[in-house]
Amino acid sequence: MSEVHEALGLPVPIVPPPTVTRAMTATRRALGRTQDRMTVPFQVVFDRMFGLLDNKALFIAVELGVPDVLEAGPLPVGRLAEETGADEDALDRVLRYLASRGVFRLGPDGRYANNAVTDVLRRNHPWSWRAWVLLIGSPWNWDIWKNLEVRVRGEGSATEAAHGCDFFTYVNERDPAAGAAFNEAMASGSRVQALLFAEHYDFEGVRHVCDVGGGSGSVLARVLTAHPALRGTLLELPALAADAARVFSETGVAERAEFVAGDFFESVPAGCDLYLLFSVIHDWGDEECARILQTVARAMKPGSRLAVVEPHIERGAAGNFAKATDLLMLAFTDDGRERTLSEFAALWRRAGLTERRRIVLPSLFDVFELVVASNS
Template identity: 40%
Template sequence: MSHSDDLLWGAVAGISRFAALLTMAELGLADHLAHGPLDAGELARRCGAHAPSLRRVLRELAAMDVVRPAGRDGYDLTAKGVALRSDVPDSVRSAIRMLGEEGFWYAMGNLPATVRHGSSAFVERYGHLYDHFAANPAVSGVFDDYMRRRAVPFTEGLVERYAFPATATMVDVAGGKGHILARVLRANPDMRGILFDLEHVAGRAAETLAAEGLSDRAEVVPGDFFVSVPAGGDVYLLASVLHNWDDADAVRILRNVRRAMKPDGRVLVLEVVLPDDQAPHLGKDLDMRMLAIFNGGVERSRDEYAAVLRQADLALRAVVELGSGASLIEAGPR
């Protein structure tokens, strides 16, 4: 079998393996096995599963080395399987659950229809992603946990590899619950921050900043970035924002930032930047999700970000690699 055949058949087998991982994540198998091996029947009882069906899934998971047989009918976690626990810092449980959520599963399965018609089958059935979350709080909670965990390596890269102005005020545009802003402020004790997001998000961000002891250095401002953003900031951060929007909307957001920023201010865009070659890359995988889930959402190359910034009267100055596939694009007034 050729290498290309291996890749193709590996992708075919991958759907079954992902389904087994999704079952493990949804049933919380790793949490149940956290303190040692369990008999498959007892494990089924604890997670409310049909024991004969669970044994078949456990056999597949053992072949993937996330669990291993222990005794006649027992299973234990492997070192790899520990990452499926919900209580470890690098847990992937919420990421797997999010990708297996009904709407996401539908979106990826209907990517051919999206490509045929040029509009997202997901949006046609479920509406905008964030409306879907608003209508399904449990799904929104899984997504929030996924995004928080996904942001950890990017955020650590941001504070380690980028030199912020010592006394700057940073406006975190669409900053969500405030985890990135909190980390930046902790690493830069003379900086101040403004978290800007929709009103229903702003309250949760205020709770995060208060819990971090940062209420005296950070304020939360509700609003819509298509209308305006807070004025007078030295630094404007847009983390995983622009890839949700097509070029026209991305330019609208950036123009509002350009109008609000100080003459010597800077814009920081934290995204996955696509390479110009044909090699496999995280951004290319993410771009399939953006295509499936959003009308207009897209991952971009350096040149494509430069073009969007230029239309907003901004100039790309530098790209800093943050690790884990993410990059920080620094821009300033043209």
């Protein structure tokens, strides 16, 4: 089993090409729509409305460490309550609901067990998604969602209404626990994308890579691990320095990786062969994106490339992941958004960049490879 299989949790030892993944996603959505058409409308409404129950129940189970306790094997709820310090009856009702939604297995003997879904929520799973559940279900995050209507009415930012400051000030300066949860979730998601990027992107001719807004360095560490001849620079806000030092040392790349504290609106290290903007552009409005891209373009030498890694919004009602993460941007940021391919193209033009090619990763995230227009 390859690392990509483990990371994606694929049941068979084949990584489907993006066209197949896209077709499978479309089929799944079509089946979901057929299921809706076979259901009376008010039940569809209830199913959507109860999304908050899924979120909260999942958060509680993961925060209590239920998937970790169940790693040793199935348990009756009484033992689970003892191990997690929870109220037995309440825990049973939460887990029973989750099992009815395909999260945890409830056996005929009344014992709960992990299934493939909850297995990836264990703390020690090598590709754990636990941090995402803790991020999206946390009370400070719910406070932001409670204020989404402020944003939709055009009365300001949801995060500002909830916490009195913008998202990055909140997570980086106001609430260290929220900051740790956010950075861990970003790192766990990006580690998977980085694994795919490191395998599918052509690093020919690249010796020095700069990850701009690279979080705690997990993407850069993965790229450097996969390509031992590369050196790397991580450009981030100063608050991320300690986390990055830990990631570089734990992954054994500290000698080839440096942390540069800075602001990507002002300047980034000059003269690298490859610049990365991994899940950064979607945090910002067009104006700010153009400034970030122009800052990177100024730092690029002839022959440098910039790889922007983001998913794109598909047209019409086609279901896609980016339409969900777009709502995260709506809640967390002032002007951040996911973009269609033509919106991305307009951004590149505005920043004086040319798209040389677009590579689609098996996760359906796009890698837009850009060069400075006057050098292309």
